[in-house]
Amino acid sequence: MRITLLTDFGTADGYVAAMKGAIAEIAPSVLVDDASHDIPPGDIIAAAFALRRYWTLYPEGTVHVVVVDPGVGSERRALMAEVHGRFLVGPDNGVLGLVLKDAEQFRVFEINAQVHASRTFHGRDVFAPAAARLAAGASIDTLGRAITDPVWIILPPPIATESSVLGEVVHVDHFGNLISNIPADLVKAGHVAKIAERVARVVGTYADGETGELIALINSDRLLEFAIGNANAAGSLHLERGAAVELHAQSSGPFLM
Amino acid sequence: MRITLLTDFGTADGYVAAMKGAIAEIAPSVLVDDASHDIPPGDIIAAAFALRRYWTLYPEGTVHVVVVDPGVGSERRALMAEVHGRFLVGPDNGVLGLVLKDAEQFRVFEINAQVHASRTFHGRDVFAPAAARLAAGASIDTLGRAITDPVWIILPPPIATESSVLGEVVHVDHFGNLISNIPADLVKAGHVAKIAERVARVVGTYADGETGELIALINSDRLLEFAIGNANAAGSLHLERGAAVELHAQSSGPFLM
């Protein structure tokens, strides 16, 4: 059985290793994959977005732990979910909400209170033990009580009219590529793609862009993405999450571009 | 069996992977957990502090390797220790010394000289092989000779009087939280907590702090820690390891704060 870990802890303080130790103590032979510990501190959307990218690629039975938890020790609940045969474990602040929102079917549970849990490190004291018990085969409903109202995250939806689609950048990746909220099925032949008022050439893959050229493509998550050939687009254009993205039919503007 | 690795190597050069390969060659089925490779270069105290956070959380039999080793190839010894059922492996420069100092019982060994070891990469040539052999079940006393004088690290102790406790910051974590050397049992109800002459409100957990508010709490290692609500305290206050921390009885100052 396998557990994945996604946090904003960095690794240098040993917080992640403390979680791994707590897992190994309960489930010594479980395999633990680091997803990432480099989520920007407290960035719930970035964590939710990353989780969405990999959670279904793992086989059924995998336990995905997400700890980006600025509300640790407050009234926010600690959750476990069973979704499409995988398990999700994390705080009830939306880090799991993007996946749950898209899922056809799921069960969510509040993790039973842990008597000796600290108020400041539930990664070690609550989430890691719950994940280890799930990976070791415990039945999810013995570890918590069912709830129906987890915190959702809903990314801003694109606005589509007959002649245009308005969207925005929802994630900037490690390469500085700007990922929008516009899904592939809204991108039509002949569409002009713009980001922050700049026209991008629509291409099939990164290598189609000349060095320095602004391009747009359908990325591996089937979303419209903007990049610059052999460069960091976010850095070059000084753009970040929230930047305006637009698709419109070529004939809709006064000039051909 | 499981080995953890803590280094200041970063990963991009392949030094860590070389250690993992050397382990896999000797003990192909051992599980290897990355604790961290982001210890600041040469920062023995940071490594010792991180190790202390996780080493006992792992089950007995775990082998914890720490390679922060500016003295590689010099006269400094290469050590293995058996402590509370776990094994520690690393250079004799103090990286293991904080754990050993706190342990009730331990045995320390100098690792036998390796004939073909380089003078510049004992992570690969000395520590990884020793760890792999321990994880594979070798008896520790067949791999080295007992010694009694490892290099200790002793963090500066806090100074407690009847009305106050003077301490200092001993670690700044990934979130910019400032961790002091004052243990929870020296923090009394009614104490005023100060860092670098600023008064912090004593709270139970991070989320109790308003955005921008300086707070103090007992952290998950039972130490007094200073943070700022939704911000990086070390960055905002321009403080680092060594900053002065103070607790005093409320009535000790001329003004109520």
Added chain:
Amino acid sequence: MRITLLTDFGTADGYVAAMKGAIAEIAPSVLVDDASHDIPPGDIIAAAFALRRYWTLYPEGTVHVVVVDPGVGSERRALMAEVHGRFLVGPDNGVLGLVLKDAEQFRVFEINAQVHASRTFHGRDVFAPAAARLAAGASIDTLGRAITDPVWIILPPPIATESSVLGEVVHVDHFGNLISNIPADLVKAGHVAKIAERVARVVGTYADGETGELIALINSDRLLEFAIGNANAAGSLHLERGAAVELHAQSSGPFLM
């Protein structure tokens, strides 16, 4: 069986976790070691250099995956190789070429086209599945067709005359140490070692250097390397890959140094 992963993806976006999920789906019990995900974006030479450092240290049967792939989705081929009992998997852009060039014997294959592969993420859609199948025991020649012309990387060779050796820096490591292309067997007793016209004292290991002193030594890959005692040499000297390195017999200059 064990797979290692070397990429320039960082971890925060979940791209690496997507690769690990794709592996776990095909080969659930395979062990996956992170070599690094911190290769500078698109830096094929850095990836090739890192791979060369660890690939033979792992036992036979290990599958080493390298994804630094600016040409993803273009005409560049996807490769697998069998070399000295290990497997290499990655794009045909030179990331594998440094190892292949040095190998005595190898077989290289173009990975069969994957019907549902995206054009932008072959790490997930092509390389991870091929690696998982190799680790699970598939015969390499059932997964692709043999080729004979992979892209090589050949580091610039040093130029040796009777009285001197001229080389250059081919890698700067995490510590700022400057690694040259001059192998140990070209370094003779009495040689004066220079980098960017500065004379370095030839020593045995890092700790032999005084704080701030420029030193040269034979590193753990048997290459001439320059460092500064307790400092970051690349940062202090403002040097990078390509900086000139020189060895010459002490009597060859007009002045003794």
